[in-house]
Amino acid sequence: MIQVREYARLTTDSRVVPSLDCAVVSEATLDWLQELTASWKGSEPITLIDGQRSLKLGSYVGFLQSPGGEAIEILPKTGLGLENSDSARRILQDMLMAAMGIKPRVADAAKLMRMRQPLHEWIFSQFLSELQKLVTRGLRFDYQRTDEEGRFIRGQLRVVQQQRQAAGRQHFFHISHDIYSPERVENCLLKTALDHVLSACRSSENWRLANELSHRMADIPSLLDPLNQMRNWKSNKLMQAYDTVRPWCALILEKLNPNFQQGIHRGISLLFPMEQLFEKYVESSLHKQLPKDCLLKSQASSQYLLRHTPENREQSMNLFQLKPDLLLITSMGNQVLDTKWKLIDQSAYQSNEKYGISQADLYQLFAYGHKYQKGRGHMMLIYPKHQQFKSALPPFYFSDELVIWSVPFCLETRRLVSGEWTKHFHVHKQV
Structure with a gap:
């Protein structure tokens, strides 16, 4: 497992000392990444540099596995200096669960151990844990219409087919009846995802649980084209027990199984844009802290x-x-809150550095302020908290009536760092 973080460099130069910001990969893996990059249009998770023997990752995190089996785990860059990979992985897992709308459960010792697994193995373990609870509770069965030829009449006799029955087979009846069966589309999708987990996981604990569940679901067939069947997954009161396992099942079928991906690139490409993950993470956190009179x-x-x-x-x-x-x-x-996944430096206040805040972001906030706030009030730019950005910056003034605050958001406590800005915002009840 090769472990790097955002914006890292991937190269085939064996003289390079591996680190979180630079890793050495094989020629075959680099060729596959180049082909994969060429197939992406409108986004740049990976960019080509130094001719053809080096690649630079973008602001995407996740897991890559080449067809040859070489695996790369990409973690978020949560600090300007060296950082703990376990801490970065835990933050990424929390962000992913917030983006998928999954409520975190109380962590026990076994779950804390799973959080130290690579991202794909952690996804497998979450899926298996939820599937085990569902199977233990009992899978939902459904009536399936079956047409067959039998010696006894049950259900409905298919008169037209029976009239055409050959003379030597008139003792067989063409019948149509319902069978109470677990072969409904949701269970088939779960079995398909389980088959992939069983073949792809490398963790002994994941394999043991996947093997056990595979035997318990042996009567349920897998699907050859599961992606087109995901839209047929029913979400109603009778299927509430399936709600917690569904996002993990979809993630495995859509992202982690190369057999179901389109195109010729058969490796695994599980990448998430950090901008979107951070936005969803902040939104989910603030939703739980808002006063009742705020939306x-x-x-x-x-x-x-x-x-x-x-x-x-x-x-x-x-x-x-x-x-x-x-x-x-x-x-x-109204008050506009804009999230930016960028590590700014509160000590870099010189005119040429401007804390690392993008001028384009301020132009964007200027337009938001005039259209959504009528050119008056307070707005906020939310950046991740780190060693060089621990407290809110002094306010920026577009005018005497329109003000911007740059506030750090703690990724571990899931709260905005308190400061003078709290006098002008009603973001949460207690800061």
Whole structure:
């Protein structure tokens, strides 16, 4: 297992000393990554540098496994200096669960051990744990219509087929009846994911549990094309027991099984953009801390940058939709909260560094402030907390009436670091 973090460099140069920021891979793996990169359009999880013998990872985390079996675990860059890989992996797991809308359970010693596993093995263990609880409780059966030829009549006689029965086989009856069977689409999808886990896992504990569950579900067939069947998964009151295992099943079938992926790249590519994970993580955390009279809305889209009336047309049209990450709606008005997965430095206040805050981000907030807050009030830029950014920066003023605060968010406590900004925001009851 090769372990790196965001923005790391992958090379085939054996003279390089491996670290979290640089790793040595085989020629075959680098060739596969180049082919994989060429197939991505509109996103750049991996970029090509130094000709053709070196690649640079982007702001994506997850797990890569080449067709030859070489595996690469990509962890989030949660600090500017050296960091503990177990801590970074635990934060990534918490973010992933928040993004998938899964409520964390109370951790016992066994679960804490699983959190130290590579990301894909951890996903396998979460799936197996939830599947074991479901199987122990009992799988949901359903009636399946069956047409067959039998010696006795049960159900409905298929009259037309019976009239066409050959003379020598008139003692057999064409019948149609229902069988109470576990072969419903949800159980077949779970069995398909379980088969993949059993063949792909390397953890002895995961393999033991997968093997046990495989025997208990031996009567349920697997699906050849499970991705098209995921849309047929029913979510209703009768299927509530399946809700906790469903996201893990979908993740395994859609991301971790190369047999079900489209194209010729048969390795595993499980990558998550850190910008989106961080946004979902902050949103999930703040939702639990909001006062009752406040509403946190994700990806508000009611405002546009421009209104334009084309020539020879009577009606005007809106152009360039504005979608802030989070919009806090209170009795005192709207407040824009924008998340940025970037490590800024509170000591770099010189004019040429500007703490590492992007000028484009401030232009974006300027537009949000005028459209969603009528050019007045307080807005917030939320960055991850780390050693060089432990407290909120002094406010930035677009004008005397429009102010921006840059506030650190602690990834471990899942709270915004308190400061002067708390006088102007109603983000949580107690800070």
